[in-house]
Amino acid sequence: MATETVENYIKALYALCRESPSGEAGVARLAQELSVTKGTATSMIKRLSLARLVKAEPYSGIALTAKGNKIALDVMRRHRVIETFLVRILKLDWADVHEEAERLEHALSPRILDRLDHFLGRPSTDPHGDPIPDAAGNVSEARSKPLAKCRARERVCIVRIKDQNRAFLKFVADSGFMPGVNLVVQSVSPQSASLVVRAARGEPVTLSQIAAAKILVKVI
Amino acid sequence: MATETVENYIKALYALCRESPSGEAGVARLAQELSVTKGTATSMIKRLSLARLVKAEPYSGIALTAKGNKIALDVMRRHRVIETFLVRILKLDWADVHEEAERLEHALSPRILDRLDHFLGRPSTDPHGDPIPDAAGNVSEARSKPLAKCRARERVCIVRIKDQNRAFLKFVADSGFMPGVNLVVQSVSPQSASLVVRAARGEPVTLSQIAAAKILVKVI
DNA sequence: CAAAAAAGTTTGACTACTCAAACTTTAATG
DNA sequence: CATTAAAGTTTGAGTAGTCAAACTTTTTTG
Secondary structure (H helix, E strand, O other), X not given: OOOHHHHHHHHHHHHHHHHOOOOOEOHHHHHHHHOOOHHHHHXXXXXXXXXXXXXXXXXXXXXXXXXXXXXXXXXXXXXHHHHHHHHHOOOOOOOOHHXXXXXXXXXXXXXXXXXXXXXXXXXXXXXXXXEOOOOOOOOOOOOOEEHHHOOOOOEEEXXXXXXXXXXXXXXXXXXXXXXXXXXXXXXXXXXXXXXXXXXXXXXXXXXXXXXXXXXXXXXX | OOOHHHHHHHHHHHHHHHHOOOOOEOXXXXXXXXXXXXXXXXXXXXXXXXXXXXXXXXXXXXXXXXXXXXXXXXXXXXXXXXXXXXXXXXOOOOOOHHHHHHHHHHHOOHXXXXXXXXXXXXXXXOOOOOEOOOXXXXXXXXXXXXXXXXXXXXXXXXXXXXXXXXXXXXXXXXXXXXXXXXXXXXXXXXXXXXXXXXXXXXXXXXXXHHHHHOEEEEEO
C-alpha cells in the first residue's frame, strides 16, 4: 500500500496533469501544492518513478502511469465519499469538509469505504459537485461549462464548484450558490471582467471572471 | 500533536499500567504489544519521557504522567466512538471493528469526533461494553465482576467483553453473548477450570475460566 | 542571442521510526 | 548463592520524509 505521503503526491499530480494542457505536471507547482521544497519533490518523483507510479525523465514533465492513475482515483473516491458523509450526515460546514476529508481519506479501508458509500446511497457527486469515481475507477463527469462563459439572460443550474479554498467556498455559499441552485445571468461586462448573476430568491451578486470560471453550470 | 506512533505507545502503556498490579508497565510487554523490538520500545520510552508523557527510570517501571494519561483517554474516546459508529450505523461485524477503528482513530479531528458523538446520541459505552470517556476525559466504569467469579444458578447480565481479539470476539458473538444479554450460570467445575452458562433462548455453552474472566457481568 | 529568471537537481544534514545484535542489569531458580 | 533466564539498554545501520543551499538546465525576455 502507498503511504499517506505518496497518496498525497499522486493526488496532487493527478490534479496538475488535469489542468495542464500538455497533460504533464512540473516539480515547481507540485512542490508548491504540497508545501515542500523543490528538492523534496524531485526526490519523491524519483521514488514514485522507481515504483512505476509516474513516468518522468530528468528536466522534463511528469505523468502518472496507469498504476498511479488508479491510486489517484481511489484516493479521490475516498475523499469525496467522506466529504459527502461529513456534509449530509454529520452536518459539517460545506466550506470546511475539504481539510477534514484530507486527513480521513488515508485511514479508510476498502470495507468501510464500501459500507459508507452504500449507507449514503452510492452518491455520484460530492457536496461540491465533484464526481465520485466508482469502485472500479470510472468517473462520469456531467456535461457543463464555466459560468464565466455564459451570456446575459442565460438561465443555468450550478453543477459544480471547482475550488476547495475555504474562503472562496465560504463566499460562494454565503451568496447562496451551491450545486443544484438555479441562476439567471443578469449582465456580463467584459471590460470589468465580471458578471452579475442572481439566484431564484436572492440578491444579485457580482462575480469576477476568475470566480465565475470556477463555477460550472449547465443550461436549463 | 502526538504522532500516530506516539498515540499507539501511550494507548498500549495505559492498558498495561491498568492491568499491572504495580500500576507500571514494562518494556518487554510494551514491545510485544506493539510488535516492535525491545530496543525500539526503550528508545521510544526515552522520547516519551523527554516529552513528559511518561515517568521512567532506567531498568525500572514506566508510568504515564497526567499529560500522557490525558492523551490515552482521548485516543480511547476516539477509538470507542468510532467502533460504536461502525457497528451501529455502518453495520460492521462486531468482531472486526477493533482493527478498523485502530486506523481511523488517529485521523479524527476534535470537531468530527464531537459531531459523530452527537450523531450517535453521546453513547456511554462502545459495542463491547467498554466505557467511552467524555470530552473532558472522565470515564464511568459500570460496577461489574468477571463471569468467572460467578456461582452456579446465578442470573447475570453481560456488561462488557474485555478482549479485542477477533477470534475470541467471534466465538463470543457466535455463542450469542454480547453486552445486554442475560445469562444463567448452570454449573461451575473448578477441577476442569470451566463453567457452563446459558443465554435466554440459547444452548448451554461451556466456557473456560480464562474466557469467562474476560466477560464482565452484573448480577440481576 | 545573451543575460536573467525560472525550473529542476544534487548534496549533506536532520527527525521519526525501525531492526539486529551485542551488551548490562535484574529476577528467578536449582 | 551461583547460575541462568528474563528484562532492559546501547550501538550501528536502514527507510521515509523533510530542508537549506549550491548547483545545472531550460525558458523567457530585453
